[in-house]
Amino acid sequence: MKIIITEEQLKMLVENEKQGKLFPIHSSMVNTYDDMDSFMETYNEYKDVKGYVGIRYLGGLFINGNKLYDFCKNLVEVVGELNVVNNYIVNFPKLKRVGGDLTLSMTDVRELPNLEYVGGGLVLRRSKISELPKLESVGVSLGLEKSQINSLPNLKSVGGYLDLSYSQIKSLPNLEYVGGDLYLENTPLLENTTKEELISKINVGGEIYL
Secondary structure, three states: OOOOOOOOHHHHHHHHHHHHHEEEEHHHHOOOOHHHHHHHHHHHEEEEHEEEEEEEEOOOEEOOOOHHHHHHEEEEEOOOEEEEEEEOOOOOOOOOHHHHHEEEEOOOOOEEEEEEEEEEEEEOOOOOOOOOOOOOOOOOEEEEOOOOOOOOOOOEEEEOEEOOOOOOOOOOOOOOEEEEOOOOOOHHHHHOOOHHHHHHHHEOOEEOOO
């Protein structure tokens, strides 16, 4: 029997092949940081043999304090929410997708170079992150007020509000849709654009505040 697939299905297969295999860790199997360390030992032992390129965490994840450095370094996807507080050593160089909310509070994270999608809200208030080069979509709201963010080159849609007030944002070249209000007070972006230009380019479901 001959199986026929669409171009979109073929594209997904090719992309998945390029991304490589992810080592799954289910939240129901993790009760302590020692449990996570045990999973990391297994991952490091088998990653080359099995071809794992990173970790997929199935469930919500809350990291409080300077823990899980090696885990965070290899984390590619979190199916639930990801909340990191009071942590000054971790980075997320491989993180691509978060299915729920992503919140970084009181951390030293300075970049999320591969983050593409957040299904819930993304909150980086007063963050030291200056750009999100691959971020395309946020399912709920995006809070970047008073952050160092200056570049969102691939952002296309935000399901709720987008708050960039008092940030360093200079342009939003590919933004097409904001489901809620758009806040741009006191930003460099206002030096070279008008409210009329924003309205003509971006479908904003709420109000635009300049």
